[in-house]
Amino acid sequence: MAHERFSIRQYMILGLVALCAPLGDACLSRGMNGLPGISILHPMSLIGAVFTPWVALGIALLIGFFACYLTALSWADLSYVLPATAFGNVIVELLSRFCLHETVSPQRWLGVFLITIGVGFVANGPSLTEHPADEAAKPDAIFAEKEPV
Amino acid sequence: MMMLAPAAQPPFWIATAMISAVVLTSTTGEVLTAAAMKSIGDLDEIRARSGMKGAIRAVVTCPLFFAGVGFLALAFFALLLALRFLPLSLVAPASASLTLVTNAIAAKIFLKENVGRRRWVSAVLVCVGVYFLTY
Numbered sequence A: 001m002a003h004e005r006f007s008i009r010q011y012m013i014l015g016l017v018a019l020c021a022p023l024g025d026a027c028l029s030r031g032m033n034g035l036p037g038i039s040i041l042h043p044m045s046l047i048g049a050v051f052t053p054w055v056a057l058g059i060a061l062l063i064g065f066f067a068c069y070l071t072a073l074s075w076a077d078l079s080y081v082l083p084a085t086a087f088g089n090v091i092v093e094l095l096s097r098f099c100l101h102e103t104v105s106p107q108r109w110l111g112v113f114l115i116t117i118g119v120g121f122v123a124n125g126p127s128l129t130e131h132p133a134d135e136a137a138k139p140d141a142i143f144a145e146k147e148p149v
Numbered sequence B: 001m002m003m004l005a006p007a008a009q010p011p012f013w014i015a016t017a018m019i020s021a022v023v024l025t026s027t028t029g030e031v032l033t034a035a036a037m038k039s040i041g042d043l044d045e046i047r048a049r050s051g052m053k054g055a056i057r058a059v060v061t062c063p064l065f066f067a068g069v070g071f072l073a074l075a076f077f078a079l080l081l082a083l084r085f086l087p088l089s090l091v092a093p094a095s096a097s098l099t100l101v102t103n104a105i106a107a108k109i110f111l112k113e114n115v116g117r118r119r120w121v122s123a124v125l126v127c128v129g130v131y132f133l134t135y
Helices: A008-033 A044-050 A053-075 A078-085 A087-098 A106-123 A132-137 A139-146 B012-040 B043-060 B063-085 B088-110 B117-134
Strands: none
Touching (some): A008 A053, A008 A078, A087 A106, B012 B088, B088 B117
């Protein structure tokens, strides 16, 4: 398993994956809660909701999340990206405690602690599995095969 | 306004089947999307070589990507269905935390990722943490 250090840009992409999804969900929730009741007999009212500021911001953030998520999956393993980006839950919890002054129960603090430890575990490990076919495709590997023993 | 009547809590096995449907479709979608992105290659390099249009073209011409997005859409509808019959406080933590573990298993089996002890410990810690945060 190879372990190449990420560039700052790649860390930023992982950070955006972690941040954009919970923030997008929060914006959608705030936008939808502020709207009058939507009836299933009038689905066009849902289309109108898309153009309200909070819902539009939420959709933009979720599109940004998906673009960053796809980019991260192109250079890191799925089993690395998912736990590493769960840190977004911790950031939302800290924002709700210190910016919105909400009460965070001890059970939630325990959740924050466990996620932080879990993210620390995976972030210090290798990010990408190198398969033998990938190794063989590398110029160094081809050179090593040709070298006499 | 047409209102939907609140549904009675279904039996245990139906609740299990609903949450399993969310977890399975979500995991299938994530694995297919990850496989698509691995087959395409490093998007940053493609963007540097062929620009943003080239990177978008590489993604939207990959059939695996659409299969993955299709399953993720199915997972969304399975979640909506589950929320129609089950409380949010059960569906959200159960599906969010179980998906982390099933993804690690599926990544090892289907994507041949090297899921070592470090990643297993991390997946379980994050899974329990997410459960505590959302329950």
